[in-house]
Amino acid sequence: MAITKVWIDEGCTACCICEEICPEIFKVTDECHVQVVPDLNKFESAIHDAVESCPVEVIKIVEV
Ligand code: SF4
Structure with a gap:
């Protein structure tokens, strides 16, 4: 699995x-x-941590 997109929903x-x-x-x-970075997957673990830590669950990712 590779993270191809990260965005923040409303809220x-x-x-x-x-x-x-x-x-x-x-x-x-x-x-x-x-922020725009060339390789999201360099930060895959931290992105997952952020997704799980967001108190209002508005961090969204696409993995393929
Ligand atoms: S962790 Fe906090 S600052 Fe980050 S997207 Fe969620 S609510 Fe917003």
Whole structure:
């Protein structure tokens, strides 16, 4: 499985947990944004941790 896409659904509370877990991918200002990186899979484990840690479950990924 390879992560091909990461996005944030509506409802982010800007709690910053995802940015603390994986700042290379997640940037939180007034809401969370996914940063463009060339190889998402370099951060696969941290992205999964962020998905599981988001308190409102708005981090979405596509794996193929
Ligand atoms: S962990 Fe979830 S709610 Fe918190 S900033 Fe990230 S996307 Fe938003």
